[in-house]
Amino acid sequence: MAEHEHEREHEHVRVAVVGSGFGGLGAAVRLRREGITDFVVLERAGSVGGTWRDNSYPGCACDVPSHLYSFSFAPNPDWPRSFSGQEHIRAYLEHVTDVFGLRPHIRFDSEVKRMVWDAERLRWDIETSSGNLSADVVVSATGPLSEPKTPDIPGLDTFPGKVFHSARWDHDYDLRGKRVAVVGTGASAIQIVPSIQPLVSRLTLLQRTPAWVLPRADRAISAAERAVHRALPLTTKLRRGLLWGVRELQVQAFTKHPGELGFVEQLAKRNMARVVKDPALRAKLTPDYRIGCKRILLSSTYYPALVQPNVDVVASGLSEVRGSTVVAADGTEAEVDAIVFGTGFHVTDMPIAERVVGAEGRTLAETWTGGMQALRGAAAAGFPNFMTVIGPNTGLGNSSMILMIESQLNYLADYLRQLDVLGGRVALDARPSAVRAWNHRVQQRMKRTVWNTGGCTSWYLDASGRNTTVWPGTTTEFRRATRHVDLSEYAVLRAPAKRAAVTRDGAEVTA
Numbered sequence: 001m002a003e004h005e006h007e008r009e010h011e012h013v014r015v016a017v018v019g020s021g022f023g024g025l026g027a028a029v030r031l032r033r034e035g036i037t038d039f040v041v042l043e044r045a046g047s048v049g050g051t052w053r054d055n056s057y058p059g060c061a062c063d064v065p066s067h068l069y070s071f072s073f074a075p076n077p078d079w080p081r082s083f084s085g086q087e088h089i090r091a092y093l094e095h096v097t098d099v100f101g102l103r104p105h106i107r108f109d110s111e112v113k114r115m116v117w118d119a120e121r122l123r124w125d126i127e128t129s130s131g132n133l134s135a136d137v138v139v140s141a142t143g144p145l146s147e148p149k150t151p152d153i154p155g156l157d158t159f160p161g162k163v164f165h166s167a168r169w170d171h172d173y174d175l176r177g178k179r180v181a182v183v184g185t186g187a188s189a190i191q192i193v194p195s196i197q198p199l200v201s202r203l204t205l206l207q208r209t210p211a212w213v214l215p216r217a218d219r220a221i222s223a224a225e226r227a228v229h230r231a232l233p234l235t236t237k238l239r240r241g242l243l244w245g246v247r248e249l250q251v252q253a254f255t256k257h258p259g260e261l262g263f264v265e266q267l268a269k270r271n272m273a274r275v276v277k278d279p280a281l282r283a284k285l286t287p288d289y290r291i292g293c294k295r296i297l298l299s300s301t302y303y304p305a306l307v308q309p310n311v312d313v314v315a316s317g318l319s320e321v322r323g324s325t326v327v328a329a330d331g332t333e334a335e336v337d338a339i340v341f342g343t344g345f346h347v348t349d350m351p352i353a354e355r356v357v358g359a360e361g362r363t364l365a366e367t368w369t370g371g372m373q374a375l376r377g378a379a380a381a382g383f384p385n386f387m388t389v390i391g392p393n394t395g396l397g398n399s400s401m402i403l404m405i406e407s408q409l410n411y412l413a414d415y416l417r418q419l420d421v422l423g424g425r426v427a428l429d430a431r432p433s434a435v436r437a438w439n440h441r442v443q444q445r446m447k448r449t450v451w452n453t454g455g456c457t458s459w460y461l462d463a464s465g466r467n468t469t470v471w472p473g474t475t476t477e478f479r480r481a482t483r484h485v486d487l488s489e490y491a492v493l494r495a496p497a498k499r500a501a502v503t504r505d506g507a508e509v510t511a
């Protein structure tokens, strides 16, 4: 078919960004700052915010202080608390969307169903729930913690009560006076438990593995402090810098010297002992792995909630549901009206990967059957001009993901500049050797980290036990590694030269 006829079939943009959480919105701001306006943001939901739109459970808040858990280019002097709640983070992202003029670019209710690389035209053909389009470059920012994971529990489908996941909270369901089972003890569950414990008649916590919990130094940021931040923007930067620096100094202990974390374990034990006086309960709540192996959780209200008389801690995971009875793996039973799953997300099996078909006709998921890997956390071999934001091994155990997102956006900006410099219809495809070398370095460094040596299983590890999630270094190292695109790590693809012909009616077509 003549190219110009084909092009007319659907819209073509230079860049298609998928997702409008911190990653997608950050990419959109960056594109505009680079002078690129020919782009769209495809979002399956009806509003922006990603994580902070979908997670509205009681008590939902960030566990990295707000002044660090926000964009460096959009400081917010008005954060109300050191760890702000979901509604404030969501409002912040709505504000960023308006201030940077992103709305005209966003297509809501546009779920990306499939993206296929067209090797002849060097572009991505994108099928969405609201129509088709094509793009020279795709920025996939669909989120590491975006697709809720609910375990396959025998009998769950016949449970007569209410069931929902923490990321899909049913606000129409009134928990007051109900008997509720909370499944899981991760970052979401430990925020939910203290928030609902005073409301429910009985709370049964089904804990497969206890978490290490440190107190959360949360406090309201006073009006005076906020006024200072507004009047002297440098003070917001300074605050952010301090928060960042402290976390940066902690990294070595996680990545190189897990033994040094022993004293933090003592602090966590003391934190528990201050509140949990019953030795049997303390034993249930004490982890048998090194602190930091799983995400360290921050809460000053979790243990106080667990010692309340209407709470039962079952030190065993949910194994079966019989009628309205939840049955733990150790045989403990409890009759409940509702089950809340705080069981996390599809992380190492990134759902978008099944929908992306690369140069060799294979999906990204098929390419990643041995585990996710991407050059500098962004580019997989055989998927030209396709960048993942928060791709493999870009997660952090102790600091703000926004730092990593912004590093990846630097890389994206340079990538687009390089395409411009190369000129014409061109694409960059990460060389398999470069991807392998990058991944080898990452996995070598991973061997010493607490995530791999701490004696736990966690959502950082994939089915084969490989850590494809966390970055085994400082955020500064990642910033350095993503400053520029090294063209020697990529194959440059060019579209075959056009052969022009003239039809009988005089129109020029290309074959």
Ligand SMILES: Cc1cc2nc3c(=O)[nH]c(=O)nc-3n(C[C@H](O)[C@H](O)[C@H](O)COP(=O)(O)OP(=O)(O)OC[C@H]3O[C@@H](n4cnc5c(N)ncnc54)[C@H](O)[C@@H]3O)c2cc1C
Residues within 6 Å of the ligand: 018, 019, 020, 021, 022, 023, 024, 025, 042, 043, 044, 045, 048, 049, 050, 051, 052, 055, 060, 061, 062, 063, 064, 069, 110, 111, 112, 113, 141, 142, 143, 144, 145, 146, 188, 352, 389, 390, 399, 400, 401, 402
């Ligand atoms: C409860 C909770 C608390 C957290 N707290 C912190 C914290 O304190 N500090 C920290 O650093 N990190 C935290 N995180 C991690 C958090 O996920 C990241 O910090 C960040 O918000 C991720 O942004 P994102 O844009 O990559 O993904 P998301 O915010 O998940 O956004 C992805 C977007 O892509 C859209 N999407 C997905 N698939 C498609 C598709 N096929 N088509 C179209 N659109 C699609 C989704 O609807 C969503 O809007 C937390 C996560 C959770 C769940």
